[in-house]
Each structure stands twice: as structure tokens, then as C-alpha cells.
């Protein structure tokens with residue numbers, strides 16, 4: 027589902043990733059970890075073509091990233107949901123509208139949008155807060171809305187960058203369980219995190235980035 031072959035990425039002259047090769051299979055849930063600045067976010071950005079590789083090949087959900095034209099990138103993005111820290115909720119819109127926004131750009135019928143949004147809000151257990159504004163939600167609830175927004179267009183791949191960053195241990199566990207449920211229904215999930223507690227005991231593959239490459243792969 028996600029396939030990197032000898033991928034090298036520079037920012038100007040700064041090498042971030044060098045000859046990186048790995049795959050995440052269809053329906054897999056895997057983790058990416060490593061010290062700050064090692065390139066985790068960069069790797070995720072390569073997957074949804076927010077950054078392009080300097081060398082090597084990346085195939086995501088059947089799309090060859092290097093062959094994508096600017097005008098076909100939106101098609102790839104329909105298949106890739108992202109939960110990123112710099113992609114926050116709109117505070118002047120309700121929970122419902124924050125999630126619906128992801129569908130409105132797809133030109134869907136309002137009734138269909140309503141059904142899909144309420145269904146995904148039910149899944150993240152926030153249907154009863156659909157008409158609340160995000161500033162009146164807890165951090166964990168806000169993060170569940172972010173996940174709902176990423177999932178509402180039914181992506182085949184879900185990418186999460188430090189999804190439990192500022193959350194306490196119990197809330198982190200609830201968010202992690204939500205990713206497991208999403209994965210159990212067939213979505214391929216890749217989670218980047220510093221936090222070993224997120225992957226320990228999961229039995230899932232963990233890629234450890236160091237010095238521009240995967241230093242080792244373990245099972246969490």
C-alpha cells in the first residue's frame with residue numbers, strides 16, 4: 027500500500043533521508059519513530075506528495091508519486107487521510123462543519139454529507155457534540171474530531187503525525203484504540219511518534235529512523 031524504494035530526500039543541501047526502502051502492507055498498522063529532526067514528518071509528507079523525493083520511487087495506493095502531475099495530486103489525497111499537528115480545526119466552525127468541510131470540496135449532495143459526517147462522528151463517539159465549537163472540547167475530543175475529518179472521505183491510507191502529542195496517558199490510549207478500530211476495518215495506518223508507550227505492546231511493526239535511514243525494525 028505504501029512502498030518506498032531507495033528514496034533520498036534533501037532540503038536544499040541538507041540530507042534528510044538516504045536510500046530508504048520499506049513497505050507498509052495493505053491493511054497494516056505500523057509505527058515510525060526516532061529522535062526529533064530525524065525526518066519522520068518529512069517521510070509522511072512524501073507519502074501524500076507534500077514533498078517530492080530527490081531520488082527513488084514511492085508508490086501509494088497504486089499511485090506512483092513521481093509520476094503524479096500537479097493536477098492529479100488531489101486524486102491521491104482522496105485516498106490518504108492525514109492527522110497532522112499543523113492542520114488544526116477551524117475554531118469558528120462547529121464540529122459538524124469542520125468534518126463536513128472535507129466532503130464539501132468533493133461536490134457531494136448535502137444529505138449525503140450529513141449522513142457521512144454523523145456516521146463518522148458516531149464512530150469517534152462525538153455525535154452528541156456535533157454542534158459544539160472546538161474550543162469547548164477537551165484536547166482528546168478535539169483530536170477525535172481531527173481524526174473524524176481525516177476519515178470522513180474514507181481514505182485507504184491514514185497518516186498520523188504525533189497524534190497524541192499533548193494528551194494525557196488515558197486519552198492517548200483512547201486515541202490509539204481508535205486507530206486500531208479504523209485499521210481493523212481495513213484502512214492502512216502509519217503513525218509517527220516519539221513516544222514508545224504508543225507502540226509498546228501493540229505487536230505491530232515499528233520502523234526506527236536514525237541517520238537518514240531505518241536503523242532497525244522491531245515489533246512493538
Ligand SMILES: Nc1ncnc2c1ncn2[C@@H]1O[C@H](COP(=O)(O)OP(=O)(O)OP(=O)(O)O)[C@@H](O)[C@H]1O
Nearest residue numbers: 037038042060061062063064065066067068069220
Ligand atoms: N520545509 C523544510 N525546509 C528545510 N528543512 C526542513 C523542512 N522541514 C524539515 N526540515 C528539516 O529536515 C529535518 C527533518 O525534519 P522533520 O520535521 O521531518 O523531523 P521529525 O523527525 O518529524 O522531527 P520531530 O520529531 O521534531 O517532529 C530537520 O533537520 C528539519 O529542520
Ligand SMILES: [Mg+2]
Nearest residue numbers: 066067068187
Ligand atoms: Mg515531526
